[in-house]
Amino acid sequence: MLMLYNKGMKKLITLCMSLSLLFGFSPVLVHAVSETKTEEAATTSVTTTAPEDTEAKTKARATRVDAYKKNLKETLTTTVKNRIADRCQAAQTLVKVKTRNNTDITEKRTEKYDGIVAKLESLATRLAGEDADVSALNANIVELKSKITLFTTANESYQDALSDLETVECKTDPTAFKAALEAARAAQVKVHDAAKEIRTYLVGTVKPALQAIKAASESEN
Amino acid sequence: MDDITPAKPAEPAAAPAATAPEPAAAAPAPVTAAEPTPEKPTEAPVEPSLAAKPEKVESAAPSAGDAQKKHGPMPAVITVVILVVLGLGAAAYFAFLKEDSKPVDSASQSELTTQTPAKEETADDVSGTIDESLSDIDESKDYDASGLSDTSLNL
Numbered sequence: 001m002l003m004l005y006n007k008g009m010k011k012l013i014t015l016c017m018s019l020s021l022l023f024g025f026s027p028v029l030v031h032a033v034s035e036t037k038t039e040e041a042a043t044t045s046v047t048t049t050a051p052e053d054t055e056a057k058t059k060a061r062a063t064r065v066d067a068y069k070k071n072l073k074e075t076l077t078t079t080v081k082n083r084i085a086d087r088c089q090a091a092q093t094l095v096k097v098k099t100r101n102n103t104d105i106t107e108k109r110t111e112k113y114d115g116i117v118a119k120l121e122s123l124a125t126r127l128a129g130e131d132a133d134v135s136a137l138n139a140n141i142v143e144l145k146s147k148i149t150l151f152t153t154a155n156e157s158y159q160d161a162l163s164d165l166e167t168v169e170c171k172t173d174p175t176a177f178k179a180a181l182e183a184a185r186a187a188q189v190k191v192h193d194a195a196k197e198i199r200t201y202l203v204g205t206v207k208p209a210l211q212a213i214k215a216a217s218e219s220e221n
Numbered sequence: 222m223d224d225i226t227p228a229k230p231a232e233p234a235a236a237p238a239a240t241a242p243e244p245a246a247a248a249p250a251p252v253t254a255a256e257p258t259p260e261k262p263t264e265a266p267v268e269p270s271l272a273a274k275p276e277k278v279e280s281a282a283p284s285a286g287d288a289q290k291k292h293g294p295m296p297a298v299i300t301v302v303i304l305v306v307l308g309l310g311a312a313a314y315f316a317f318l319k320e321d322s323k324p325v326d327s328a329s330q331s332e333l334t335t336q337t338p339a340k341e342e343t344a345d346d347v348s349g350t351i352d353e354s355l356s357d358i359d360e361s362k363d364y365d366a367s368g369l370s371d372t373s374l375n376l
Contacts, residue, residue, distance in 0.1 A: 087375055087376050088376070091375060094374055094375075095374070108358065109358055109363075112354040116347075116354055123344065185366070191364050192360050192366075195364065196360050202355060203351075203355070207348055210347055210351075214345060217344070
């Protein structure tokens with residue numbers, strides 16, 4: 001009888017223990033498994049994309065540097081090459097800061113431009129709902145967007161040039177450094193001009209259009 | 222019913238196993254118990270040696286085991302209860318953790334998307350936004366040509 005009791009209790013206790021362990025650790029296991037899965041997914045995506053990305057980036061960089069070299073109008077003398085080779089690494093440190101600064105500047109500008117476009121579109125939607133003529137305003141928005149796209153493209157080239165200037169093997173290839181520097185300077189001018197054009201358009205065209213809209217709505221009221 | 226059938230063969234197997242190591246001692250023991258009482262005082266001095274033998278230990282062991290097994294389930298049940306409570310707590314914790322992390326983003330995003338069209342812009346508002354935005358950014362400073370000059374780069 002004692003043995004029966006023992007056996008039965010043993011089974012019961014074993015069952016209870018297994019169930020409790022299952023209950024107790026299942027959330028932990030589920031959590032751990034889900035974490036592992038996401039990590040695995042992340043690592044697989046990294047492992048699948050990272051080598052391709054770096055390879056593609058290296059290739060693109062090499063192509064760009066070749067293009068910079070072709071566009072370089074002056075032929076460097078040995079004295080200039082030696083001078084650049086001696087000083088370029090310190091210059092690359094300064095360029096690194098410039099690259100980081102430009103990333104922040106780009107972020108800020110993009111935010112501002114997007115904000116303006118969003119406000120203009122919101123106004124156009126509201127006015128369209130009130131049966132007002134918004135064709136001019138819509139045309140302004142389209143024009144502004146195309147100018148912002150030009151700025152973005154120019155800025156991408158500038159950022160690429162800065163990045164190339166920062167990473168090029170300047171000690172062994174001072175010509176590539178000089179060419180990348182010239183390309184960065186040219187790209188900077190283009191970005192500056194694109195940004196200035198947006199400002200000019202906003203101040204000279206969009207704002208007067210807004211004043212006209214305001215005047216029209218006031219005359220209607 | 223399943224518990225009864227396997228228990229039966231276990232008992233005879235256990236009994237010989239316990240008596241097997243001391244067959245000589247085990248045999249006289251029942252005799253002493255069954256024999257007439259007058260012999261008992263004469264065999265009294267032998268008993269201490271027998272007392273050390275497993276027969277008596279065997280008889281004492283089940284009672285101790287009974288006591289242990291009677292108290293046995295209680296700690297196990299308590300452990301089970303604690304583990305279940307811990308398990309439920311862990312499950313609740315992870316459930317809340319997931320709820321906290323996920324909906325915040327979607328909620329804030331949906332709030333943003335719903336807020337933007339809800340606000341009615343006027344021409345003055347947009348004009349003010351343009352002025353404000355343009356005053357925050359400066360092309361001549363952001364894209365200063367002198368920043369990439371030979372002098373500034375010490376070339």
